[in-house]
Amino acid sequence: xxxxxxxxxxxxxxxxxxxxxxxxxxxxxxxxxxxxxxxxxxxxxxxxxxxxxxxxxxxxxxxxxxxxxxxxxxxxxxxxxxxxxxxxxxxxxxxxxxxxxxxxxxxxxxxx
Amino acid sequence: xxxxxxxxxxxxxxxxxxxxxxxxxxxxxxxxxxxxxxxxxxxxxxxxxxxxxxxxxxxxxxxxxxxxxxxxxxxxxxxxxxxxxxxxxxxxxxxxxxxxxxxxxxxxxxxxxx
Numbered sequence: 001x002x003x004x005x006x007x008x009x010x011x012x013x014x015x016x017x018x019x020x021x022x023x024x025x026x027x028x029x030x031x032x033x034x035x036x037x038x039x040x041x042x043x044x045x046x047x048x049x050x051x052x053x054x055x056x057x058x059x060x061x062x063x064x065x066x067x068x069x070x071x072x073x074x075x076x077x078x079x080x081x082x083x084x085x086x087x088x089x090x091x092x093x094x095x096x097x098x099x100x101x102x103x104x105x106x107x108x109x110x111x112x
Numbered sequence: 113x114x115x116x117x118x119x120x121x122x123x124x125x126x127x128x129x130x131x132x133x134x135x136x137x138x139x140x141x142x143x144x145x146x147x148x149x150x151x152x153x154x155x156x157x158x159x160x161x162x163x164x165x166x167x168x169x170x171x172x173x174x175x176x177x178x179x180x181x182x183x184x185x186x187x188x189x190x191x192x193x194x195x196x197x198x199x200x201x202x203x204x205x206x207x208x209x210x211x212x213x214x215x216x217x218x219x220x221x222x223x224x225x226x
Contacts (some may be wrong), residue, residue, distance in 0.1 A: 032212035043116070043202055043217035051212055089153065094212040097167045098204075100141050102155035 002027040002095045006103035019081040021106045023074045023091030032094035033074040035065055038105075047089075048065050050074060061085075061095050071089045115139065116205050116218035124224045130191040133221045137184050144186040145215060146178060149200040158201075161186055162209045180210030190223075198225045 003026045013019050025031055032051055036044040048059025055067045065076045074091060086109050092100040117136045136146050141200050146158040157170040161180035178188040184205075190197055200222050204215035 034212075034214075036217075041219070044204075045217045046214045046216065049212065049214065098145050098160050098162070098206055098209055098213070098215065099156075099157050099168055099170075100145075100147075100215065101157070102147075106156045 002093050002101050004091050004093045004101055004103040006089075006091055006106050008106055009104075010107045010109060011112060012109045013081045015083055016080050019076075019078040019085065019108065019110070021076040021089050021091075021108060023076065023103060024072050025091075025093050026072065027072060027095070028092055031067075031069075031072075031074075033065075033067065034092040034094065034100065035059065035063070035074075035076050036090045036092060036102075037087050038090065044090065047076070081108075083110045083112050086110045116203055118201075118203050118218040118221050120221060121219065122222045122224075123226060126192050126226055127193055127195060129193050130189065131223060132187055132189045132194060132205075133165040133201055133223070135186045135188075135203030135205075135218060137186070137203075138207075138216055139152050141205035141207050141216070142184050143209040144180055144184065145204045145206070146188050147202045147204065148172075148185070149202055149220070150198075155202070158188065167209075193225045195225050197223065199223060 034049045035047040050067045058064045091103040143162045145160040159169040163179045167225045180186045200220045202220045204217045
């Protein structure tokens with residue numbers, strides 16, 4: 001069965017510092033991975049996805065993610081965090097017919 | 113283009129009642145998926161529709177049902193509401209189906225069952 005794990009509940013980072021949000025996955029077959037962000041009282045916004053090819057994927061708002069097949073990971077990164085990046089971040093795994101399996105989510109708090 | 117819209121945004125119902133939630137996808141999108149978001153279970157897939165056909169359903173009881181209309185708008189219905197049905201219900205649309213395409217989410221309907 002397919003699954004996604006986000007091991008940390010909350011990530012605290014100082015404004016201007018690098019931000020990393022961790023995600024590991026389990027799937028038989030090729031992994032198709034996504035990152036979404038959710039702001040309070042809002043739906044999920046697409047950040048980026050990995051389908052195939054380059055292991056470093058660039059997305060919206062300065063975010064990027066590194067796919068590592070040997071470690072079955074897909075960590076989200078941003079070189080310099082902004083206070084406005086404070087939100088809930090979800091890693092998701094596609095498993096056919098437009099279905100996504102989501103991780104539990106990580107609350108990111110960027111401290112001014 | 114307008115985004116995915118969901119109505120109503122907030123809903124309060126009593127246990128035992130039924131509720132219908134509506135989702136209008138982005139114009140031209142033919143696939144609509146529904147997810148339930150709760151603090152305890154996180155985001156869970158409910159069902160997906162494409163061209164008026166339900167292609168998949170998640171692990172939810174038969175009280176949860178849905179449909180899609182010819183204009184791709186979708187509704188989901190929950191009958192005999194239970195307290196545990198309190199959640200944020202999110203709808204997502206996608207232009208294509210059958211592949212790992214981006215899904216665009218609406219703001220959700222916050223359902224509270226008392």
